[in-house]
Amino acid sequence: MPASPARGPRLSIVSLLAAIALLGTQPAQADLARIRQSGTLKVAVYKGLPPFSAAAGSEYGGIDVALARALGKELGLAVSLMPFDADENMSDDLRAMVWRGHYLGYGPADVMLHVPVDRAFMRENDKALIFAPYYRETFVLVLDRERLPALRSLEDLAGQPTGAAAGSAGANALLAGAGGALRDKVKIYPEADDALRALFSGDIAAAMVTRAQYESALKAAGQSAARFATADISSPLLPPRGWAVGMAIKAGEKDLAQSLEEALNALRQKGELQRIFAGYGVTMQEP
CATH class of the missing domain: 3.40.190.10 (Periplasmic binding protein-like II)
Structure with a gap:
């Protein structure tokens, strides 16, 4: 008996759906x-x-x-x-x-x-x-030793110009640090490299950046690490570890x-x- 005209297409559709399902179950x-x-x-x-x-x-x-x-x-x-x-x-x-x-x-x-x-x-x-x-x-606070020989907390930055990259957790930590008392001296730069260049040139006394950003910028600029120090700063806006x-x-x-x-x-x-x-x-x- 000849097949119904609709039977062939129906089987094709079923076969196609089965193939799609099989593809979806292929192992990683x-x-x-x-x-x-x-x-x-x-x-x-x-x-x-x-x-x-x-x-x-x-x-x-x-x-x-x-x-x-x-x-x-x-x-x-x-x-x-x-x-x-x-x-x-x-x-x-x-x-x-x-x-x-x-x-x-x-x-x-x-x-x-x-x-x-x-x-x-x-x-x-x-x-x-x-x-x-x-x-x-990790975020670190990079200090110019000539202007900040030591630092115990963010409060010690009072009166000193500091910098960080726009939108970074480091910028937020500085702006909120010491109950907002540092805000007037915080300079926000487009990128972390801009803040570090300002630190290296003496325009600011400290910069809040990641350790990798600081170390790579130090190498690229040919700066001596002896002039700078890094401090791990506690802030509710920074991951502790x-x-x-x-x-x-x-x-x-x-x-x-x-x-x-x-x-x-x-x-x-x-x-x-x-x-x-x-x-x-x-x-x-x-x-």
Whole structure:
């Protein structure tokens, strides 16, 4: 008996739906296999985040850029950088660069670097797998020893011009410090490097920046560390122990996560991770 005219199309639709369902249940290994087949690891790094990632002429350079290339070499893959502008918050960055893609049409990457490894943040962003911390960021108050030989608390900054980057936690800590008594002397600069240049030139007596920002700027400027001191300042607006940064990939891609973590551990054991940080004048702070 000949088949009904509607029977063939109906079976085709059923077969298509079954195929789509099967694709949705493929193991995470398929994503790692796809990357290996392409031969290229796509890595998302922030624009304008020195010393970790920033434009250097027509290319990008920095600790995270060097780390991305070292990870690719360890995995036997070429690396394609995907520099991007930070959005309003880190969750938006994860959505754009890790698990969905940017509304402007680029992304997601295979992996994103410089992501906070924090339990609460990880719970709030369960569509991303955050893992493999490789550095601990901390804010420090950098002092010009000639003007501030010692400092016990933020109150000791009274009457002294200080600086920080706009929108940073360091700026907020200074503006709120000593009950707001420092506010009139706080200078807000577009970037941390601008605040540090002002400190190095003697325009201000102290700057609140991250340790990595200070150490890399000191090396780039050829300044002597003997002239400056760093103080760890307690403030309710600053994480007391800083924060660890690591990687993020799309949730469920466990084989990719394992491969990246093994590559990172290999770099750490060989001393390559420490050499990458040292190349930018930054002391390796274990997470």
